Amino acid sequence: MMVARTGSAVIVGVRARPVTVEADVSSGLPGMTVVGLADAAINEARDRVRAAVQHSCAEWPRTRITVALLPSSLPKRGSALDAAIAVAVLAAGRQVPSEAAARVCVLGELGLDGRLHAVPGVIAAALAVRGRSGLRLLVPEANLGEAMLVPDLDAGGVRDLDHLIAILRGDAAPTDASPQPLADPLTSGPDLADVRGQVEARSALEVAAAGGHHLSLIGEPGAGKSMLATRLPGLLPPLGDEAALEVTAIRSIAGQLAPGDGLWRRPPFVAPHHTASSVAIIGGGQAGRVTVGAITLAHRGVLFLDEAPEFARSVLEAMRQPLEEGEVRVARADLSVTLPARFQLVLAANPCPCGRGLGDGADCSCSSVQRRRYSARISGPLADRIDLRLQVRRPAAGALGDDGESTAVVAERVRQARERMRARWHGTAWQVNADVPGPALRRDWPAEERATSILSRAVARGALTLRGADRVLRVAWTLADLADRVRPGSDDIARAIALRGPEAA
Incomplete structure (x- = not known):
């Protein structure tokens, strides 16, 4: 017997964290222990994985099994590790090649009959796997289209545990991972x-x-x-x-x-x-x-x-x-x-x-x-x-x-203004005027001199806070972009102040 390992991932917040699933099959009373801060769903995987293996072409090891989820300090939750646990156990029992198991990242919830069910967060897992040389992502067929939204990714779909075992043994290929024509949820909204x-x-x-x-x-x-x-x-x-x-x-x-x-x-x-x-x-x-x-x-x-x-x-x-x-x-x-x-x-x-x-x-x-x-x-x-x-x-x-005016007409003016912003902020971390810090605007992209004096007077009389003045300057830049002006003038500053409400005007 030996220690075998395979890859998987868990969701933490909105990102996927890689997880290594290790399995050791050794002499002792039959039983399975899972360590590594697993939640109740993962601990229940012992019964799901055992039933799935028994309904497949493989044989469940009748000995002591220890499964470790690494890193051990990372809390892990959900049923997406089911398929990876099954692969690690079978590789430790020499029923699938351990080298093949180590080169894949497997996601999927196992049904009692061995079918792989879809899991949430596959795109995040695909983003985490992308760029890792020699590692292939295997997901349930229902999730394959989702995974293939991520470019430059080596991914394949799996129907059930028998199909997964055949893939690792080299007897079958994953479901075609070529990009599929998917519906784009870009639909028209209210006008x-x-x-x-x-x-x-x-x-x-x-x-x-x-x-x-x-x-x-x-x-x-x-x-x-x-x-x-x-x-x-x-x-x-x-x-x-x-x-x-x-x-x-x-x-x-x-x-x-x-x-x-x-x-x-x-x-x-x-x-x-x-x-x-x-x-x-x-x-x-x-x-x-x-x-x-x-x-x-x-x-x-x-x-x-x-x-x-x-x-x-x-x-x-x-x-x-x-x-x-x-x-x-x-x-x-x-x-x-x-x-x-x-x-x-x-x-x-x-x-x-x-x-x-x-x-x-x-x-x-x-x-x-x-x-x-x-x-x-x-x-x-x-x-x-x-x-x-x-x-x-x-x-x-x-x-x-x-x-x-319709949404389409106004959206075209917005698009043109965004193009002017994109040209101005090219090479920076900012995309729209609202992103730009006030000090950077005042130092490198100030308004016209007369406009600046209007803003200063509004701050002096207490109509604007310093934060409010920065926000007025950002809005003035947007007004200038909509009007295709090189930089904000006094009219832009005056209107931006008016848009702050009666208390600012």
């Missing part, structure tokens, strides 16, 4: 032309889409805040290859990738209910299990918080750091992971509990104390991170017949 009136709000939406800016919409019920927010993803350009892979991998890990889906080209749109917990929004977990939250599911897309003041204060405040850094660090006693969270935040809220407190508030039935308490639910530090703050009023009856 901006459906929003009647709201000229100022539609313009602010275009600015937000072009520069990647955060947006808040404060207005009466029925004014069209949700309609505007749901049309923002349609204005954003399709995701590039690497961003699409990243987004698709996150959806795969979350179990939201349907069979046959291709790369997720459409920027995601996530709209959690206001009763969602902090873990549901930010992410978290316990005992080695990390669950991605809404801000990670919205990575490279839009996070829409409707009725924002109704969210728990702790949930809203927890988003301050991800809004600045584009990631969130989740730390637990036994695990610490960093989750991507570069999203556009859109907040929608009523001006007060009754919803009629906009303007002079003549129709409002709320007391001044109720208004202050309601508006204070969105704290100053969080509001200061919102680039565009718009008051949305109900359109006049005469505007209901007006035909506004």
Whole structure:
């Protein structure tokens, strides 16, 4: 008897970590022990693997079996290691070549009859395996299309344990791993032309889409805040290859990738209910299990918080750091992971509990104390991170017949502005104006001198914080890009300040 090993992977956060599965078959009372911080699902694999082997062409070793999952300090969870455990045990029992077992990375959950069932997170595992010379990824046939979304990958599909054994013995080939024509979930969404009136709000939406800016919409019920927010993803350009892979991998890990889906080209749109917990929004977990939250599911897309003041204060405040850094660090006693969270935040809220407190508030039935308490639910530090703050009023009856520009027309202007940004930020880590740090803008890409003086006066009179001034400069650059100007002028700065809301203007 001998020690044999094969490769596999486990998901930690939104990335796959390589795992080496070792098996030792030695003399002793029949039994199987799994070591290496395995969860209940992996410990139950002993029975699944034994039944699957007994229903295959192989023979289950009637002796003592020890399986080690390395690195031992990494918590491991899920049933994706079933097939790798079976391969390691059979290789240790000399029923498959140990050299062949060592050259593959195997993923898949085993049924009692030996069939390999699909598992989540195959794209993340494929990204971890890609580039490792001489290592082949073997996945359930149902996951093969997902794995082949990753370019430059040596991968194959497996039907069942008999098929896997035959592949390792050299008696069969994996299912053809050539790229298959897969459906692209890039579908048309709601059209901006459906929003009647709201000229100022539609313009602010275009600015937000072009520069990647955060947006808040404060207005009466029925004014069209949700309609505007749901049309923002349609204005954003399709995701590039690497961003699409990243987004698709996150959806795969979350179990939201349907069979046959291709790369997720459409920027995601996530709209959690206001009763969602902090873990549901930010992410978290316990005992080695990390669950991605809404801000990670919205990575490279839009996070829409409707009725924002109704969210728990702790949930809203927890988003301050991800809004600045584009990631969130989740730390637990036994695990610490960093989750991507570069999203556009859109907040929608009523001006007060009754919803009629906009303007002079003549129709409002709320007391001044109720208004202050309601508006204070969105704290100053969080509001200061919102680039565009718009008051949305109900359109006049005469505007209901007006035909506004369609999503396609506005999206083309956004695309052209993004091209100008891409040319300017080429060679840097930034892609859109909202990504650029304020010091870099002020030092290397300042606005015109008169425009800069307008911004300085706004800071001096307390209308803007220093962070707010940086955000105004970013918005001004976006306005200049939309107008195809070389750099922001005084009109761009003045409008960017106005878009910060009445308190800034």
